[in-house]
Amino acid sequence: MDRELLRQALSYHGPALLSLLRAEQHDNPDFRGLLPPPGTPLEPPRGAAHPPAAWKERASIDTEIKRFIAKKADLLFAHSWKPNGPFAETIEENDEYYAVMPPLERFMEVPREERRELFFRDIERGDIVIGKITSIREFGFFMVLICLGSGIIREISDLEITALCPLRDVPPQSNHGDPLSYYQTGDLIRAVKDVDRYHEKLTVSLYSSALPPSLSSTKLGVITSDDFPLHYKRSLEVANTGETFEEVLHRSPGFANPSLVEYLAEKLGLSESNPPSLMRSLQIKNFNEEDFAPALRKKQSASWALKCVKAGVDYFKDGRHVEAMNEYNKALEIDPQNVEALVARGALYATKGSLNKAIGDFEIALENCPTHRNARKYLCQTLVERGGQLEEEDKLLNAESYYKKALSLDDTFQEAQEALAKVRKLMQKSLEMREKQAAKEEKQKEKKVETSAEKLRKLLKEEKR
Incomplete structure (x- = not known):
């Protein structure tokens, strides 16, 4: 603790x-x-x-x-309640990576006294401030703060907080001359500050050496309005448009960044695999397999798919087969392994005479759920029906394989038993007929040979005469 x-x-x-x-x-x-x-x-x-x-x-x-x-x-109060990785002291305001928002006070009616109190409570030595020069004296210049460039971002532009930049903290622009001569009233200045909280007094410096290491690349001194931080520019926009927090958030390009969570988690030192959370369910070390996203997504997809199947069945009962097929296809787009959708679509294929497609759907359904009674029943019936078609085409061996397959799924299926017995009789009869035909052809061939030999003998006798 x-x-x-x-x-x-x-x-x-x-x-x-x-x-x-x-x-x-x-x-x-x-x-x-x-x-x-x-x-x-x-x-x-x-x-x-x-x-x-x-x-x-x-x-x-x-x-x-x-x-x-x-x-x-x-x-x-646990010691483990800390970032899991290195924490970035500063996060660059990049609107492509995350949604850069104005200070929250911009959307709230926070009294000026409270905002001033919060500013001096949260300000830290080394924070960057941006302001406008209001007067220049022999000992330095005064500036009124406009916004913050680092640290905790606050809405301060209307608080009239003044900071002094002493002459000793103004770097010379040349070897000779007054350092202050380079500056004019109205100049926009970026500086690094020191603070006296008790007396609410600020002093600033333009020396880069006063910057903390994480901000060492920041340019101090005179800037233009283009150099204002993005959060301040957004604040000015909101002041003119009156947009809500949600509206500003949703129109920010960074809010749509698919890697937004990963980016901010990395900057804040948070681990996605072991995130700090006050939800006790997330403190569990070993989750059940069904609690993970893939299992939950599969369950959710199955639920959505079943709604489509139900709508398809209603269309099917009304004879609206095209609409029914559309619903079944939609269900299988959501959940490609949905057994009910496969069985229902297979039944519709069978009704329309597309028996091979029906058999394909029933087989996939049975692979996914070997105990599904309707999938097994409809597959057996369709196999027998397809076997009958092959019989009519005189493809008896193929028909036999379909009947045998039906019986391998259900050895008590009487229709398949009868069809198999029938096709085997036909095959036997066909075999006998082929054998008789072959014998007849052989006999005719022998007779033909004998006739040819007799003719040859006659010719030879005639030649001898």
Whole structure:
């Protein structure tokens, strides 16, 4: 457990969170030694300073937050609740990779005092600011901040926050002359800041050496409006159009990037195979096979396909065979191995006389589900029917193979038994007829040979005379 984080949470939320933690985590051995005993004084919660009316409005929300913390405490305060990989200190604003959005305050009615307080709470030494020079003095120049170039992005353009750039932090543009002579009132400046939170005072520097390593390539000094960060440009657009958060999000090219999740997960150090989550079901190490996406997708596809099959069966009953076939084909596009769709389409093929196609569908259905009664029954019937067609074409051997195949599927299928017996009689009769014909032809051949020999003898006798 992260003891320091737990201490901070208890100090902030007070005794109410402590009692909820004792109730929710009493069986958790990790918390027994960490939770202070009853009667231990805690720092008063920061929320205690709220006026009564505001406190009543927030009471139910705060209570729900405390309940959530207590219920998920074993996950929230675990040391493993950290990024799984290296965390990118800065994420480049690239609208092709992800949706770059204006600060959230742009879509909310947050009072200026609160936004100013949040700005000075979150500002860090080394963050980049962008502003406009308002006055130039002998000791440096003053600038009013327009937006932030790094760190936590805030909506500050209307807060009139002033920063001083001392002369010592202005790099000379040449070996001689006043460094400030290069700058004019109204210039847009990108600078790196230092902060005095207590007095809410900012100083900035134009020296690249003041930049943190992750931002070392950033150019400081005079810029143009084209150099404004993308989030600020978006903020100006929203100010003019009045678009909602969702509208801005959906029209952003990066939102449609198919690799969006992978890109941001990598930047934030999150592992897709082992993602940090407060959902207990995702804390399971060994999931059942049916809980994985392929199995769930297969189940979902089967459900959608069955709806198409049902519609196709209704069309079939009404004699609308074209519409029925379209529904069966649609079902098999969704789920190519759907047994019910294969059986239904096979039955329709058989009805239309396309027996080979029907047999193909029934065979695939039976391979996927060997116990499917209708698939077996219809396949046997269709094999016998196709065998009958081959009989009529005098292809008795082929017909016999179809009947035998039907009996291999169902040895009690009487129609196949009778058809096989019949075709074998025909084959026997045909064989006997062929044998008789062959004998007759042989006899005729012998007789023909004898006749030829007799003629030859007569010719020889005549020559002797």
